[in-house]
Amino acid sequence: MKKIIAIYPGRFQPMGQHHFKSFQHLQKAFGAKNVFIATSDKTDMTVIDGIPKSPFNFDLKAKIAKEYGVPSSQIILTKNPYKAEEITSKFDPRDTSVVFAVGQKDMSEDPRFTIGFKKSGDPTYFQDYFKNRNDLQGFDVHGYLYVLPHIKLNTPGGEMSGTKLREFIASNKDPREFEKVFGWYNEQLVSDMRNAMGIKESFTKDWWKQVFNESIVSKLITEGGAAGHMAHPFDDSDLTFQELREMITRALSGELNIEKDVTEKTDGQNLQVTYKNGKVMAARNKSQILNPIDADELQMKFAGRGNIEDAFVFAMKDLEEALHSLPANELEKMFQNGRNFLNLEIIYPATKNVINYGPAAYLQFHGISEYDDSAKLVRSIPEYAGKLQKMIADVNASTQKNFKIIPPQVIKFNKPVDFDDKLNTFINRVNELQKQYKLSGSNTLGNWYDEWWKRKIDEVFPELDENLRGQLINRWANGDKSFRLVKTNIPDEALLKAVVDFDKNEVAKLSKIASKPFEELFLNLGAEVLSNAENFLSMSPDTTVKDLRKDIAQTIRDIKNSDDIATLQKMKVQLDRVKAAGGFDKIVPSEGIVFVYKGNTYKLTGAFAPINQLLGITRYAR
Numbered sequence: 219m220k221k222i223i224a225i226y227p228g229r230f231q232p233m234g235q236h237h238f239k240s241f242q243h244l245q246k247a248f249g250a251k252n253v254f255i256a257t258s259d260k261t262d263m264t265v266i267d268g269i270p271k272s273p274f275n276f277d278l279k280a281k282i283a284k285e286y287g288v289p290s291s292q293i294i295l296t297k298n299p300y301k302a303e304e305i306t307s308k309f310d311p312r313d314t315s316v317v318f319a320v321g322q323k324d325m326s327e328d329p330r331f332t333i334g335f336k337k338s339g340d341p342t343y344f345q346d347y348f349k350n351r352n353d354l355q356g357f358d359v360h361g362y363l364y365v366l367p368h369i370k371l372n373t374p375g376g377e378m379s380g381t382k383l384r385e386f387i388a389s390n391k392d393p394r395e396f397e398k399v400f401g402w403y404n405e406q407l408v409s410d411m412r413n414a415m416g417i418k419e420s421f422t423k424d425w426w427k428q429v430f431n432e433s434i435v436s437k438l439i440t441e442g443g444a445a446g447h448m449a450h451p452f453d454d455s456d457l458t459f460q461e462l463r464e465m466i467t468r469a470l471s472g473e474l475n476i477e478k479d480v481t482e483k484t485d486g487q488n489l490q491v492t493y494k495n496g497k498v499m500a501a502r503n504k505s506q507i508l509n510p511i512d513a514d515e516l517q518m519k520f521a522g523r524g525n526i527e528d529a530f531v532f533a534m535k536d537l538e539e540a541l542h543s544l545p546a547n548e549l550e551k552m553f554q555n556g557r558n559f560l561n562l563e564i565i566y567p568a569t570k571n572v573i574n575y576g577p578a579a580y581l582q583f584h585g586i587s588e589y590d591d592s593a594k595l596v597r598s599i600p601e602y603a604g605k606l607q608k609m610i611a612d613v614n615a616s617t618q619k620n621f622k623i624i625p626p627q628v629i630k631f632n633k634p635v636d637f638d639d640k641l642n643t644f645i646n647r648v649n650e651l652q653k654q655y656k657l658s659g660s661n662t663l664g665n666w667y668d669e670w671w672k673r674k675i676d677e678v679f680p681e682l683d684e685n686l687r688g689q690l691i692n693r694w695a696n697g698d699k700s701f702r703l704v705k706t707n708i709p710d711e712a713l714l715k716a717v718v719d720f721d722k723n724e725v726a727k728l729s730k731i732a733s734k735p736f737e738e739l740f741l742n743l744g745a746e747v748l749s750n751a752e753n754f755l756s757m758s759p760d761t762t763v764k765d766l767r768k769d770i771a772q773t774i775r776d777i778k779n780s781d782d783i784a785t786l787q788k789m790k791v792q793l794d795r796v797k798a799a800g801g802f803d804k805i806v807p808s809e810g811i812v813f814v815y816k817g818n819t820y821k822l823t824g825a826f827a828p829i830n831q832l833l834g835i836t837r838y839a840r
Contacts, residue, residue: 233282261273274411458659490502560606668691
């Protein structure tokens with residue numbers, strides 16, 4: 219046979235780490251693209267020991283599998299997973315054999331998997347793969363059974379199984395514990411799983427803040443993937459109005475580098491990497507900080523994604539080659555055998571997002587972070603990144619087969635010619651926002667949002683008592699959903715329904731309206747600062763800006779020719795944001811800059827943020 223496909227059938231109620239490790243095992247045995255998960259849409263809410271037997275439909279099972287990294291094209295809805303005709307029908311039995319992967323327990327207990335001959339002497343359909351692998355026949359004649367190695371993992375209730383995982387989901391509300399058991403945490407998906415099991419309460423962002431101290435994590439230097447997100451200044455509710463004025467003054471006068479060098483925020487693919495047991499390992503999410511994956515596993519995760527797959531795999535290989543040039547004791551000091559992770563930006567021409575950096579490919583080091591045994595960040599060590607890059611350059615290993623290894627790009631600034639006028643304009647905008655609610659310089663953005671929501675709530679629900687109003691302000695201004703919208707908290711049924719509808723349909727839109735004055739202020743500031751900056755990484759800044767203008771013009775033409783009202787509205791929103799940032803004259807060949815203010819790290823992106831959103835409206839459709 220020219221081709222062997224492996225089918226992993228099952229209920230997957232739900233998929234656990236033991237299932238995913240079996241899937242990875244099959245990928246190594248039969249090829250990353252030749253393995254399929256076959257499962258049905260059948261549910262069964264029969265309760266056994268208080269837990270439903272099969273609560274998850276196909277859509278939910280597929281979402282869970284994708285959370286592990288299983289490609290959606292390899293998760294197939296089948297009427298009978300143990301026949302999987304929806305999969306085999308896509309292949310030619312004249313040159314394709316089919317292997318079904320089963321556990322040892324299924325082999326010994328499930329009558330569907332009788333191998334060899336029936337008592338009557340007629341051959342059965344299933345045959346032993348290991349005995350026949352040198353003489354396989356097409357799937358119209360035989361299917362072959364592949365016995366998976368037993369993978370023993372534990373949950374708090376015992377060895378991992380579908381039953382134990384359902385018990386865990388029903389009884390556990392701690393995201394840290396969930397991530398330990400499943401290897402990932404997705405608030406919405408976990409809520410959907412609990413709802414499918416008949417458990418209506420869901421996790422909240424407040425839970426996450428309590429157990430992970432997210433207020434600290436949100437201020438880290440790192441960006442994207444496992445590293446989290448750095449904030450725009452307008453995202454930080456703890457900044458005072460006096461601090462906003464000081465930050466603006468530093469930015470316009472070219473003195474953002476008082477605490478650390480200001481560096482360019484580059485537009486590539488992010489990856490966290492470490493050096494453990496003599497190998498470069500990677501992490502794209504929090505669970506992989508605890509259990510980093512090697513180059514082969516990373517390739518499986520991005521298998522079939524063309525240039526994206528190449529970018530990540532080539533980056534891992536080049537980095538490993540470079541690090542092997544350094545003394546082992548230095549690597550141990552930098553990475554603590556997998557405890558410290560380097561924040562790496564992969565800039566690969568074939569995977570260009572918005573900014574064109576030219577034909578060269580770069581691995582750019584941004585910083586090193588230390589994590590504890592629960593994947594919680596302990597500290598950021600930005601100076602290690604520059605030191606590591608210099609060590610690599612000193613042994614002439616910075617130019618590898620596919621990439622050149624570079625440090626963060628330090629940006630230089632010039633004062634605008636009309637500095638005083640510009641400064642007065644921005645400071646006056648801050649002053650007006652402060653005066654709007656009669657706040658002092660020591661009041662914060664969070665205080666401003668509280669006042670905004672107080673007035674909005676009084677407008678929409680004028681008869682609320684003081685306690686309920688305060689709870690809703692905290693929920694809608696600060697995202698604290700520990701106050702639940704239920705009858706015990708709001709006994710008036712008509713009022714409860716109105717508040718729930720408002721929460722569901724209006725709050726997200728109003729939150730954007732509330733933050734808009736500060737967002738526009740800092741987009742405008744970023745555009746002004748960037749227009750007076752130099753030393754960007756882009757090889758040909760003028761050409762990059764021209765190409766960006768062409769892409770934008772083409773996108774606008776495409777959308778104007780569309781009859782989709784929703785798409786036209788999206789374009790209008792982003793064009794308004796571009797205008798607020800200073801218009802298309804403020805386009806620069808960069809995503810933005812990264813700077814440190816009072817120990818916290820922020821970004822200014824200027825016109826890039828709305829332009830990126832604008833181009834994204836049609837980028838994947840064309």
